[in-house]
Amino acid sequence: MAEDLKSKQMTTDAGRPVGDNQNSITVGNRGPIVFEDYLLFEKMAHFNRERVPERVVHAKGSAAHGTFTCTHPDMAKYTTAKVFEKGKKTPTFLRFSTVGGEKGSADSERDPRGFALKFYTDEGNWDLVGNNTPVFFIRDPLKFSDFIHTQKRDPETNLKSPKMMWDFWSLSPESLHQVTILFSDRGTPDGYRHMNGYGSHTFSLINAKNELFYVKYHFKTKQGIKNFTREEADHMKSVDMDHSQSDLFHSIEKGDFPKWTVQMQIMPEAEAETYHINPFDLTKVWPHADYPVIEIGELELNRNPVNYFAEVEQAAFDPKNVAPGMGFSPDKMLQGRLISYPDAHRYRIGVNYNLLPINEPKCPYNTYNRDGSMRFGENGGNGPNYEPNSFGGPTQDKKYIERPVTYNTATVGRYDHREHDGDYYTQPGNLFRLMTPDAQERLCGNIAAGLGQVETRIQDLQINHFYKCDSKYGEGVAKAIGRKIEEIVRKEELVHA
Structure with missing residues (x-):
């Protein structure tokens, strides 16, 4: 691609050399344009389709490439995941974002900040999609669209509405923890480099003995916490709408690479059953006095994207993407995201979004998924597109079967989360x-x-x-x-x- 960009000869998308890119084909000097002007119509048709739909949430974002280095000497007692071998360096891509605003909104808005990480591990991509807060406003995904509607625009006025926000929050007291964080100083961070990140959800790790541990991930900024006051954040909107983007890009450009200490809280599986707080409730934290953080490594961002659209706008993060030795939890919000995120990506950028270079695994991968809009590469060539087959196609390996998890003898039903836990x-x-x-x-x-x-x-x-x-x-x-x-x-x- 780099050599193509240096070529002197301009062509159409199909490779036809272009002789004149300055003038449309017209009937005489002053006449109308003719339909046979293939170059004009190709350029305009492509231009009309240059923008994919913006994300419903986390629409405005900034990102950078980096490296995660594991420093913990003995993560093997918790997991078989190779990303956690001591000294292992794993390429990463981190996208920051505001949550409720559109792409043109200000970086200094009072809003949670997205903290989405893609680890290109030797065993497939691991996507850790979190925020700069350890909790969230709701704990049941059934309420997610209702909540996000209150953060968007009023259907009558098309304006942001404090009435919608506070009406929902006042009727949803489980939101109090996140509301308190949002309206504290932490609701207006001074750029992305000066805030912490969290996996937020409860995840799990599995070791070689098939023992399961529930975990929470923390990323503590090494640049120091810096926040705006409300007045400073409002002023920054008039000074630089893209303050966080500019700060991140130029810091990396001049070699001042931001870093985070990566930490983890770990809870043995058996303790989750009796812990006095529901460990899978996204509106609550695990007190550090009960489950202290342990340091597991360092995250460094050291390379800016070369093309914003190709790398940042088309980046797609799936919480379902975990490596062997990792798993999920009964966290209801996480369970909902396992379905909603890949579905959103298929709608926004197409069914083959995982084949885009920014999303493609760096390790070998083989799948029977074929066809669909914008299929890249050879589409499986002449190999079989079904399994089992007798023609040498990829086969399963039972050592990677997910670990069974037992949830007692619970009855399937709709349980009122406010009836079962009213400590907001x-x-x-x-x-x-x-x-x-x-x-x-x-x-x-x-x-x-x-x-x-x-x-x-x-x-x-x-x-x-x-x-x-x-x-x-x-x-x-x-x-x-x-x-x-x-x-x-x-x-x-x-x-x-």
Whole structure:
């Protein structure tokens, strides 16, 4: 490809040499264009199709190539995955993003940040698709589209709507933990290099003895945490809408390679059954006092994409992509993403998205999937497209069968997650109490900026949730929107009397 780009001769997409790329074919000097102007129609038809549909969420992103180096001396006691052999260096591709905004939105918006990693391992791609927060707003994927609709645009006004956001959150108290993070200083990071990343979900590892361990992944920035205040973030929108993109690109360009310490929390399978917190609930963290983090390696970003569309826009991350020695968990949100992500990629960039260079495994791979739009390569040539066959096609290897997991004798049904776990307040309350007084004040002010715009009945619901987390939390938000906490709490008590 590099040699082709240096060629002096311009051609059509089919290789026909182009003699004039400056003038359309017309009837005389001033006459109309004729249909036989193949070059004009090829260029315009391609131009009309240059943009694939933007991602429904995580539409605006930045990315870079890098390397993950495993430093842990004995990961073999947890997993057979070769990526975790000590000293092993694995090529990676990390895409950062905002979540709710469109492609043209500002990098400094108050929003979670996507943290999606593709590891090109010797045993196939491993995609770890997380955020810069260890929790999320909901814990059941059935509510995902409802939640995202509240973060997009009002169907009547086509404007972002604090009313939709706070109405949903006030009726979904499991969101409190993530809401507290979002409206704290961490909701407006100063660029992608200065924030942590998390796998967020609970995953699993399996060792050679077939023992299973549940795990959570953490990526701690070595550049130091830096956040904007609300005022600084708003100002940055007028200075540089692409602040995070620019900061990441130019830092790598000048050789200042960002790094993260990679850590892991590990829970033996048996302990998950009796742990006092549901370890598969995406709205909760595992307290470090119970499951301390262990350092497993370092992630470094050291190469910028050469072509943004080919590498960043067409990058597709699938949580279903794990290497041997890895697995999933009963995390409902993870289970939903295993289906929704590849489905979104097939819609957005086509059924053969895994064959695009940025998504293609770096190790040998063999599949019977054939045909479909934009099929790359030889499409399997004259080999069989079915299995089993007697013509030497790829065959299964039973040593890679997934480890069976037993879930007691549970009955299949729709279980009310709010009935079975109504503790929405302990962890966000603990988080609030960890903040300094000035950080608490900024949190309350950031919340008030949006909550103050909605009707009082929604304010009452939401402030009562904050009050149950910590009385100072509720009082601070009430004061910031010019309300008296006594009136709000009393009103809630009268409703439930």
